[in-house]
Amino acid sequence: MLAQEFIRRKRDGKALAPADIAEFIGGLTSGSVSEGQAAAFAMAVFLRGMSRDEAVALTEAMRDSGTVLDWKDLDRPVVDKHSTGGVGDNVSLMLAPMLAALGCAVPMISGRGLGHTGGTLDKLDSIPGYVSQPGLDLFRKVVREAGCAVIGQTADLAPADKRLYAIRDVTGTVESVPLITASILSKKLAAGLGQLVLDVKTGTGAFMATPEAARELTESLVAVANGAGLKTSALITDMNEPLASAAGNAVEVINALDYLTGAKRDPRLHEVTIALGAELLRLAGLAGSEAEGRAMLEQVLSSGKAAEHFQAMASGLGGPKDLLAKFRSHLPKAPVIRPVMASEEGVVTLIDARALGLAVIELGGGRRVASDRIDHAVGLTELAGKTASVGRDRPLALIHARDEASFARAAAMVRGAYRLGEAPPVSSPVLTRIGA
Template sequence: MSLLPQEIIRRKRDGGALDSEHIHDFIEGMTSGRVTEGQAASFAMAIFFRGLSVKERVALTRAMMQSGEVLAWDLPGPVLDKHSTGGVGDTISLALAPAVAACGGYVPMISGRGLGHTGGTLDKLDSIPGYVSQPDIETFRRVTREIGCAIIGQTADLAPADKRLYSIRDVTATVESVDLITASILSKKLAAGLQGLVMDVKCGSGAFMDNPADARALAESLVLVANGAGLPTSALLTDMNESLASAAGNAVEIAYIADYLTGRRREPRFHDINVALCAEMLVLGKIVDNLAEARARVEQAISSGKAAEIFARMVVALGGPADLLERPDKYLSKAPVIRAIHAEKAGIVQRVATRDVGIAVVALGGGRTRPQDPVDHAVGLTNLAGIGDAVDHDHPLAIVHAQTEEAAQAAERAVHAAYTIGDSAPHPGHLILERIGVPT
């Protein structure tokens, strides 16, 4: 039996369980406008404090998925995707999608803009001249079918209830709810018509969840709910105690990917995470039988240049330049002030307050403090020193890319404060903390 929105809120507020039909009715009301902003905010707050069971999470995810168009694919290979909970220098999507496509998967990836201290894949793609990051659905379908992957932003047609509820959560201090995070992420992925999903759940000083127990709880929720909703999903808990790539920004991360895909520079930390996530996707998609074989297939796709070729074709298909990978400097905007940031004393990097590094990039103009703010694609940090690296007069903490000397000086102060320098090499941490597989 249908309930009034306020009665659904009351039931959850008082700790009761919501039936699937109650949840679907409330979400339908949000989409149609029958549910008010105040009611939606109260619903989010009730969930924040009272929580949802796995069954309720599945129902909420499905209801949000069904609030808009749900894509269906007829392709000769599995439709796969990856989602990261966000971090600094996390530009894996741009390397992963073409690598998986090179191995026979299809990757229709719907990405977001920067959130807080974390960079957004969509903002990075917008630094490529001509690249249409939010095409119509038919273009999205065509590029995925013809190239093997397409990386775009969320359209108004897919999971519109999520877009409305997220904007409400953002201003009502309910963003951190594991229940709501789970439904938000997975509703968009289910709407994309996926057949397999790998979650990269970040943990550490640059992650939204720096505590391993919290990160594990989110990963377990995502895996349980996704599989409960019919989407085979696994998760990796990965380290975010330092920038994943040595570049953080927008154009500077596109340049980094150009170097990575062409083989001009492949940093082990970034490469190992990329290969691990790709391998999970190939196994989920039943392209190969085991992770060892999957890793070998991905390594070959990258080293042979096939992944680079697919990325270049995707860029062209979505309006960008054909020779971006070979000549990134020709197309990517450059900041007028580029200089090294040196440590105040020589030594070895012990720890990095990675969140503060991300905030320094935002302060340079590489991110937003308000949703309507423009992003400066040229600014950022490159050559970021990692934990265990020696720093001295010849080996800086980072290179800053700024619009003014004043902005560069502010970034220098922030980077100095974010780095702890000592005399001895710290004990190396694990890059992949844990794997959470598909429930059996």
């Protein structure tokens, strides 16, 4: 097969054979397909789309471009969850050890921050010594011993995805639903999962800003994952306000450890975490119903077992052995921590969550370009949610800044992200279920 003929076929809206897709992706991995040809293919898919069968074949070919993990020696369900990204979304930090405490194995492959959304790996990198991109041997060891390991994509897993994503990022084809689907699922399939739950965000802080776009992506992900043999269901969750009351890196780890230890649990964050966990337990056959799954998750939180599994994971990957007991002293702290007040008193009626994510980037907690270094200490905490009354006695947020200048810039952005009124808004549900 000539690469240019393969591209021409998609350009003209014709169906691609699975064998041809596999050959093209093999060439992308080996280097025999050029960047120009990969870019042309991505644009052809962006403009012409893909059938469900084509998307399954693309996902499987990208999965098979590298190592596919095998966990057959474990006598536990191998499960994972994936979020499409949002502001204050630290669910993975809590859910992985909660599931591990209930007898699951959770080999979670996560990413770094993308645009205004925070990245799980950047958060974990704020833990001193934590190796967020270990070799496969250490990854396997920690999953076996701690029940979970949250790491980044290694060179061995779905390398075709790494190459194609880099090309999409600079050719205006990131938003293609078939390509997003294949990118997300190829890594999950390579991780050797048995069950997967997807958390697709929609709203001002999400990449899929409208419910319609979120549903299109969700239905594609669920259909392709199940078509590739991975039992999958999904929830669409609201990102019209930050999920946690913190946004940043170290501050979100602190929020997660407060959650696991019972010191503080943000209500919306708790609802999404429990709902995703209960759905996975149901898929894996460990819970007979959603209600049973919820009760199981609440029990490992109250007993402290989930927190113990987080400690085992963190220390297994190089973090402090007393992290759980002394996390506030281990995690980095910003020099400037002060409240940002609203210009008037009122009730929060609208939040631009994307603007809050951009404020974290302005503080240095995110990247403008891929080569930027992250300041793990900075961010926002005590974020006011919708219906909160703010004014002289209640700030919009606490800003954790490196210096006065960045504090001032972020304060202006935080104030601009909030709209106040006299009456509480009508609350919208935090999640919508999409069937297995």
